[in-house]
Amino acid sequence: MARHGLDAEAKKGLTLIAPPLLYALAVLAAPLLTILTYSFLKDGYLEVIAEFTWGNYAQVLTDPIVRTIMLRSLIVAAMVTLVTVLLAFPIAYYVSFMVRPERKSMWLFLITIPFWTSYLIRVFLWKVILGYNGVINSTLTGLGIIDEPLTFILYNVNSIVLTLAHAYAPFAILPIFVALEKIDRSLLEAGRDLGESRAMTFWRVTLPLAMPGVIAATLIVFIPTIGDYVTPELIGGGKIPMIANLIQVQMLALDNRPLGSALAVTAMLTVALVSVVFLFLNRRFLRMRQ
Amino acid sequence: MSQRSFEGSGLRIYAILYLLFLYAPIALLPVFAFNSGTIIAFPLQGFTTDWFAQMSTNSTLRRALGNSLTIAVSASILATCLGIFAARATTRFEFPFKGGIMGLIMVPMVLPEIIVAMSLLVVLLGAGLQLSILTVIAGHTLICMPYAIAILSTAFSSLDKSLEEAAYDLGETRWGAFRLVTLPLVMPGIISSLLISFTISLDEFIIAFFLAGNEPTLPTYIFSQLRFPKQIPMIMALGTVLVVLSIVLLAIGEYFRRRGIARISGKDSGGFQ
Amino acid sequence: MSDDHRPMIECQAVQKYYGDYHALRGIDLAIREGEFFSLLGPSGCGKTTLLRTIAGFEGISSGAVLIDGKHMEDVPANKRPTNMVFQSYAIFPHLTVAQNVAFGLRRDPRGKAEKTALVEDVLKMVGLSGYGGRAAHELSGGQRQRVALARALILKPKVLLLDEPLSALDRKMREQMQVELIKLQRQIGITFVLVTHDQEEALVMSDRIAVMFEGEIAQLDGPEALYARPANRRVADFIGVMNFLPARILAETDEGARVEVAGLGEVELPRAQISRANPEDEGVMVGFRPETMTLMGPGQIHYQTRETGATIDEVVYYGDMTYYDLRLDGSARLDGRPRTVRISMRNVFGRDVQDVGTRTQLAWSPGSLVLFR
Structure with missing residues (x-):
């Protein structure tokens, strides 16, 4: 009887959440559980044999090709994240601290517009810019700076990093901007008042307070980047695959669903692990602020 | 002060360069869309609108566009409806396992799309279901739902809880209070949720690529054509049209967002009823 | 009606x-x-x-x-x-x-x-x-x-x-x-x-x-x-300002109690003036409101029945009112600690605000006291 009030509210809440929850269970949780199950089963020709094995994971961890691709995905994602966040911070800082309040939303609008245009076409356009007869090469040859088109700028990891850094730029700017906006401006004046230089105030006050935004930006960029499928296909020319391409090849082209599933689960675990580390860092920063 | 303005102008130059970097690829779109050369390279040839004409007579493209619109409209409506339930539940009620349930529903936001696509594909194939635009709608609804919930939760939580109570207190039923007070006030949020979901779905490639079976959507059609150099000028024309469309949609979304703010804080009287 | x-x-x-x-x-x-x-x-x-x-x-x-x-x-x-x-x-x-x-x-x-x-x-x-x-x-x-x-x-x-x-x-x-x-x-x-x-x-x-x-x-x-007449000490604290002085019950009957109050001496309080103390209070207290007592001075008239010697410790001037913190003579008698009480006086024409350190008399009546026990 004592819990009567709480139960009525809980019932209403659960009734309301039921449709989206059931949908997520059916379309998300069930498929994820399926591939988790598959990842422990054996692969037969054109079918999956219902027999438990660690073999798929052993293969994921030991196969040199898989390892190379996994490592490449991690490195590319880490580089993209680093480049994107480093490039984004000054922009977020500029919009938050230097732009007049009434013009801030216009700047944010300008920053987000490119993000809403076709991802595929944006990625492809980097190929146009970087390609053999691309904008850079034809400009440089036209100006007589080089005789032969540069070949090192396309079909390699650098071009993948550049393309992805461009694609996820707004994702990094917005969380940092939000964190910077939340900083009480009088704290900075207090820092200055207590005799710190502008640079030291930035280092000791602004940057720590902006850290949750930076960490959020890092996660938001890292997660989709590590699973990107399109850029390695288009920019890498299919010759430098990343984890997503490998999963697709195993699942469909080679029809090895258990191994594909094990790869997908490993990728998810990697993402989860990185997220947990960063969320932990974020919590540390939040605790420091109290 | 001079140090500050120096710092400001340095950052300003950086900001402008950054915007150039952001817009560089998109700026190239119309350049090549109106260039009469069949190869995407400099120097430019002459001016032409042929590529747009070619685009408008392409029947596969038309079919892809039709499919994409069907998928985007369905997915955005479904995601927004489910999002309304979730946003209301999470902003108004406490219930057991709330964190876990909301976590699960929001997972697609942090899950690489290839995994969503592959796991769904495995289940669909395993169940012997036919791949079609329906399966794409299911996948897109799933990935749009977290965005819809994020937008709608903001709209719902900025509402004073006592507004609905006041309506109830004044004799309305629960549903009446929701319809007459809550719904009109969160309408801007609903419209931006629809627009964002529509845009996400329209641009989504991976799920569509794997779950559509033989049906083309705009992104999968574009992807398939990028392999053929002679099709690329037409794709540039298509890209130009899509960019313009996105900007129009975004501008509409921004208008409704601002109107929503104006409505709560009171800078614009607007007025339903 | x-x-x-x-x-x-x-x-x-x-x-x-x-x-x-x-x-x-x-x-x-x-x-x-x-x-x-x-x-x-x-x-x-x-x-x-x-x-x-x-x-x-x-x-x-x-x-x-x-x-x-x-x-x-x-x-x-x-x-x-x-x-x-x-x-x-x-x-x-x-x-x-x-x-x-x-x-x-x-x-x-x-x-x-x-x-x-x-x-x-x-x-x-x-x-x-x-x-x-x-x-x-x-x-x-x-x-x-x-x-x-x-x-x-x-x-x-x-x-x-x-x-x-x-x-x-x-x-x-x-x-x-x-x-x-x-x-x-x-x-x-x-x-x-x-x-x-x-x-x-x-x-x-x-x-x-x-x-x-x-x-x-x-x-x-x-x-x-x-x-x-706050029913207990907590209500008294919550509503308005009340001074508290330690007290000792000398005798108690159905009609009331005879009490010795630090700085005020012996008083008879009827049952209506007796309320409950808080559980965490140490000992018995007597409370009164700042405006129920009168600070004596040149030309001051009052209808109080008793007087006690006091020294002005602090003066807080509010325009229409003045608050005086007074140290009561003999207030340390019960537990060895001297007590100050706050008295409020309306500032009226012809009456000056008194200075800190002034020796003065405080006039009061038992009817304004409440015993918390």
């Missing part, structure tokens, strides 16, 4: 739990018809919960709530004869003033012209004549308050519930609205139940006040009785 004391609201042994949290611990209450009743207490004392159980927004865990003699436990908020003015006013931002006021009339069978006239009447009653076309956001805080009142009163409720309605207003506006609310309540004669944490507001506006602590009613009385 013949049936003056008929209860309009009755709460019988009302208990309310939120999970394990015991929000209301057996509330027994009868609010009379036509009364201006206040629920007063610090935040978290359960006053708002009690108001919301009367309104029907919160269910009760056990007990009974009756309005106008009818059981309300199964009647939802939208069917109860009560209407509420919310703390935030909850003015519908997408509707005009007139649409807000007419909101509750949607299911009313009356014609449109009749309703429009009714809305204008009610707006006139709250002093917003001609504001019907305004948008909600064009209103000031005080005007929003009036719209909230009009919107509730147009439905002619038997009880109007007000949840901290004045807390968002600035001081001047608040004082003005206090007077207007009293006038309005007298004019329309319906029962008002006000929730407030502001003791001054409760004293100014109410016919009777229930002081609540931790889900229980500590005292239910009229403003004067509450101020002059």
